[in-house]
Structures are given as C-alpha cells and as structure tokens.
Amino acid sequence: MDRLRTPVQPQRREATLALPETPERFWAHPHSLWIAIAAAWGIRLVLAWLSLRLGFVEYNADGFTRVIHGYEWLQNPRWEVGVWLPLHFWLLGGALAIWDNLYLAPKLLATLAGLATITNLALVGATLAGRRAGALTALVVAAFPYEVWFSVSGMAEPVFHAFVSGAALGLARWWVTGSGRPLVLGALSLMAATAVRYEGWFYAAVWAALVLGGGWLRGWLRGRRQAGVVLGALLPFLFIGVWLQQNYAHFGDPLAFARETAAIKTELDPANVSASLLQRLLAYPRALLQIVRVVVVASTGAALWLLLRHPRRWGVHVVFVGGQALLLILVTATFANLGPGAERYLLSNVVLLLPALAAAALDLWDLRPTGWGATSRYVQRAARLVAVLGVVLLLASFGRRLAAPPRDYPDPDTRELAPVLTTALREPDPLGRPFVPVVLPHPPADAYNAGYALRILTGQPDTVVVTDQPALLTDMLATHGARLWVVDTTAEVDPPAAERSVTVGRFVIGWPAGE
Numbered sequence: 001m002d003r004l005r006t007p008v009q010p011q012r013r014e015a016t017l018a019l020p021e022t023p024e025r026f027w028a029h030p031h032s033l034w035i036a037i038a039a040a041w042g043i044r045l046v047l048a049w050l051s052l053r054l055g056f057v058e059y060n061a062d063g064f065t066r067v068i069h070g071y072e073w074l075q076n077p078r079w080e081v082g083v084w085l086p087l088h089f090w091l092l093g094g095a096l097a098i099w100d101n102l103y104l105a106p107k108l109l110a111t112l113a114g115l116a117t118i119t120n121l122a123l124v125g126a127t128l129a130g131r132r133a134g135a136l137t138a139l140v141v142a143a144f145p146y147e148v149w150f151s152v153s154g155m156a157e158p159v160f161h162a163f164v165s166g167a168a169l170g171l172a173r174w175w176v177t178g179s180g181r182p183l184v185l186g187a188l189s190l191m192a193a194t195a196v197r198y199e200g201w202f203y204a205a206v207w208a209a210l211v212l213g214g215g216w217l218r219g220w221l222r223g224r225r226q227a228g229v230v231l232g233a234l235l236p237f238l239f240i241g242v243w244l245q246q247n248y249a250h251f252g253d254p255l256a257f258a259r260e261t262a263a264i265k266t267e268l269d270p271a272n273v274s275a276s277l278l279q280r281l282l283a284y285p286r287a288l289l290q291i292v293r294v295v296v297v298a299s300t301g302a303a304l305w306l307l308l309r310h311p312r313r314w315g316v317h318v319v320f321v322g323g324q325a326l327l328l329i330l331v332t333a334t335f336a337n338l339g340p341g342a343e344r345y346l347l348s349n350v351v352l353l354l355p356a357l358a359a360a361a362l363d364l365w366d367l368r369p370t371g372w373g374a375t376s377r378y379v380q381r382a383a384r385l386v387a388v389l390g391v392v393l394l395l396a397s398f399g400r401r402l403a404a405p406p407r408d409y410p411d412p413d414t415r416e417l418a419p420v421l422t423t424a425l426r427e428p429d430p431l432g433r434p435f436v437p438v439v440l441p442h443p444p445a446d447a448y449n450a451g452y453a454l455r456i457l458t459g460q461p462d463t464v465v466v467t468d469q470p471a472l473l474t475d476m477l478a479t480h481g482a483r484l485w486v487v488d489t490t491a492e493v494d495p496p497a498a499e500r501s502v503t504v505g506r507f508v509i510g511w512p513a514g515e
C-alpha cells in the first residue's frame with residue numbers, strides 16, 4: 001500500500017538523445033596535444049621565414065595599403081566610417097605604437113594571429129574528434145600556404161582568421177559540453193571578426209541560427225530554459241548594429257558601405273556590370289578553385305564524410321562553415337560585389353574546414369567495417385592507405401606551393417627602386433628639404449600601387465609623397481621642398497631638369513640642383 005501511495009516521478013527527457021557523441025577530451029592528455037601545437041608553431045615560423053627568403057614581400061597592394069592606413073590612423077586616432085572596417089587598423093596602429101617599424105611590426109601582428117589560428121583550430125579538432133585530430137590539424141594549418149604567407153603580411157586575413165577560428169572553437173566547445181562560457185567567448189571573438197572583414201557578418205547570421213536552434217533543442221531536452229543562449233546568439237551583432245547605424249547617421253543609408261564597395265569593384269572590373277546572375281554566383285567558388293583546388297575538393301569531401309559518419313558531432317561545425325559560404329555567395333551576388341581579390345572571400349571557409357580534413361583522415365585510419373567477413377580486412381587496409389596517401393599528397397602539394405611564394409607585389413622595378421631610394425635618403429640634405437615626390441600613373445592602374453610599397457620599404461612614409469598629379473612635383477621644386485624626385489615613365493610625365501639622375505627600371509630618380 002505504501003508503494004501505491006508513492007507519487008509517480010515524471011521521467012526527465014535525456015539530453016543525450018540529441019547531443020553530439022562526446023569524443024576523447026583534449027585536456028585528458030594535455031601535454032601531448034600542446035607539444036604538437038608548439039611544434040606546429042615552430043613549423044609555421046620556419047615556413048614563414050623561408051617564404052621571405054624566397055622572395056615573398058607582400059601578398060598584394062591591399063597589405064601595404066592597410067599598413068599605411070593604420071599608420072595614418074595612429075597619427076590621428078579617430079572613429080571613421082567608410083568602406084573599410086576599423087578593427088584591423090586599430091590593431092595595426094597599436095602594433096606600430098609599440099614597435100615603430102612599418103615593415104616588421106605588421107608582420108609580427110600577423111604572425112601572432114596566425115599562431116592563434118593554429119591553436120584554435122587544433123582545439124576544434126581535439127574537441128570534435130580527439131587529441132590526435134587536434135595534433136594533425138595543427139600540422140595541416142601550420143603548413144597551409146596561404147596561412148603561411150598571410151602570417152608575414154599586412155593583410156586583414158590573419159587577424160580575421162584568428163577571430164573566426166576562435167568563434168568556431170567556442171561553438172564546438174559549447175555544442176559538445178553545453179557550457180555557456182565557451183559560447184560567450186566565441187560570440188565575443190566573432191563580434192571582433194565582424195569588425196575586421198565583412199565575411200564575418202555572414203558567419204554571425206549562421207551562428208545565430210545555430211545557437212538559437214541548438215539552444216532551444218538542448219533546453220527542451222533538459223526540460224529547462226537557457227536564457228544565456230539568446231545573449232550568445234545575438235552578441236556578435238553588436239558591432240554590426242553600430243556600423244549600420246553609423247552609416248545611416250553619416251550617409252543617410254545604413255548600407256552605404258556596401259553600395260560604395262560595389263561601385264569601387266565595378267570601377268576596377270567593369271565587366272561586372274554585364275555579368276549574369278549565374279556568373280556572379282559562380283565567381284567566388286571559381287576563383288577559390290583556381291588557387292586551392294586540391295584543398296577545396298579534399299576538405300569538402302572530408303566534411304561530407306564526417307556528416308555521414310558523425311552527423312551529431314560535426315553537423316554544427318560544417319553548417320557554420322558551409323552555411324556562411326552559401327549565404328555570402330547569394331547576398332554578394334545581388335550587389336555585383338565582384339572584382340580583384342575574389343579568391344580571398346571564401347578562403348576562411350577552407351581554413352575552418354582543415355580540422356575536418358584531419359578528422360576524416362583519422363576516421364578512415366580507424367575504420368573497422370563489420371559484417372563483411374574477410375573482406376573487412378581489405379577494406380580497412382584500403383581505407384588506411386587512402387588516409388595516409390591523402391595526408392602525404394596534401395602536404396606535398398603544400399610544399400610545392402610554398403616553394404614558389406607570390407612575388408607579384410611589389411613588381412620587380414619597384415623592388416629594385418626601394419633600396420636605391422633608401423640609400424639616397426640616408427645622404428644628408430644641406431637644405432633640409434623634407435619631401436620626395438613620386439609621380440605615378442593615375443589609379444586604379446596597378447603601377448600606382450607601387451607608391452604604398454615605396455613608403456613602407458624605405459621606412460619613411462611621411463617623406464615619400466605619392467601622387468598622380470605632376471603639378472605637385474612642379475610646386476615642390478618651385479618651393480624647394482623636394483630633396484629628390486621620382487617619376488614613373490609609364491605616367492607619361494617628362495622628368496624635370498636635375499643636377500643628376502639615375503634610371504632604375506621604369507623609374508627615374510632625380511636630384512634637384514642645390515641652391
């Protein structure tokens with residue numbers, strides 16, 4: 001009778017029904033994983049040094065342009081609203097404030113960001129597939145050519161990849177453990193990414209959908225609400241909201257930055273005006289395949305394999321990366337937002353899928369098919385052979401690319417001119433003339449971009465004055481403000497009279513007559 005009087009306890013819904021399979025915790029054997037990450041750091045530093053020795057200076061003019069902008073921001077710190085997002089310039093300015101070296105300080109910032117990306121993605125791999133996957137991820141990320149080159153550049157990508165990989169780590173840790181702390185930290189990291197590159201905005205949209213959807217599911221399974229999930233989902237939109245409001249306040253249009261970006265890219269590549277919708281939709285994937293075809297195919301295949309084998313564990317990460325790529329392509333195509341640098345818009349997606357590559361290789365290695373009898377042993381050996389060959393061939397393709405780093409920027413004539421000009425500027429000027437006007441072709445000509453390299457490689461951004469107006473050179477000579485002058489002969493400007501002159505490639509350096 002007592003048992004009949006005992007109230008029946010309601011059964012709790014078990015959260016484990018729809019939560020990911022919990023892999024081996026990466027902190028269970030911390031020393032082995034962190035030793036692997038430290039070794040990957042060493043590999044990255046060596047590969048970056050070798051790239052510089054092989055002639056890499058900067059990936060393209062965007063790197064040096066950003067450094068100059070960061071330097072100018074440091075001279076007059078300010079809040080500015082325009083096409084470029086501000087956080088990278090603040091970080092560049094901070095680095096230059098600590099180390100006054102226009103060439104090396106940005107590379108140090110990028111190097112530290114690159115090491116952070118290695119660490120974040122190694123921990124993503126360890127969180128979702130165990131410490132071996134984390135260690136292999138660290139190796140693959142350390143040797144990925146574009147990460148190596150960007151880690152010694154002034155480009156925004158290394159900082160952006162560091163922040164967005166931090167977001168991916170927070171999302172993975174939250175999904176596996178249910179803890180709110182990694183969710184908030186990941187949201188803060190993603191908010192920082194949205195202030196570096198616009199690709200972060202699309203990650204934020206997918207993040208919100210995943211966090212709200214996953215948080216609702218987790219709360220329903222556990223029979224309670226999770227108020228912090230809403231905060232974690234919406235926190236990355238804080239900067240986005242401020243930026244939209246500031247564009248509206250300054251220009252009367254919250255999307256003024258997007259329209260101006262589209263106009264600039266149309267000017268740089270007029271063919272965009274007549275491009276069909278299909279051409280716009282395919283532009284970014286096609287440009288990406290041209291530079292990292294093997295990695296794109298392998299990482300996509302790895303992601304699909306993991307979705308089939310371990311959907312609950314890898315689904316959130318793959319949707320975060322793939323959903324952002326799809327959303328970015330669909331939205332930007334409507335703005336005709338195509339032009340130079342298109343290959344970089346989906347590069348972060350490739351970087352974020354590198355843990356999937358490592359995890360899929362190890363999953364193949366561990367594959368143990370059952371119910372096939374003697375055939376299962378041959379399948380297992382074949383799977384291991386595919387895993388080993390895949391990793392070896394991937395790293396071999398990395399090595400082949402790293403042996404020939406980009407050397408297009410600056411061009412050979414500018415590379416030759418920079419040390420000559422630097423040596424000339426070491427000579428004291430008895431008249432104390434402060435400027436070196438450099439006359440270049442009108443932008444958007446590629447030759448105009450040489451000016452950014454000259455300002456940085458000479459280490460005198462205030463002395464070297466770049467212009468496409470010959471009248472400025474005439475004025476400086478008339479007012480005795482030019483200690484030297486440089487004329488690009490492709491600018492169709494007649495070099496002025498000089499006491500002496502030197503020709504370096506397409507450039508002419510002149511010394512005005514002393515007074």
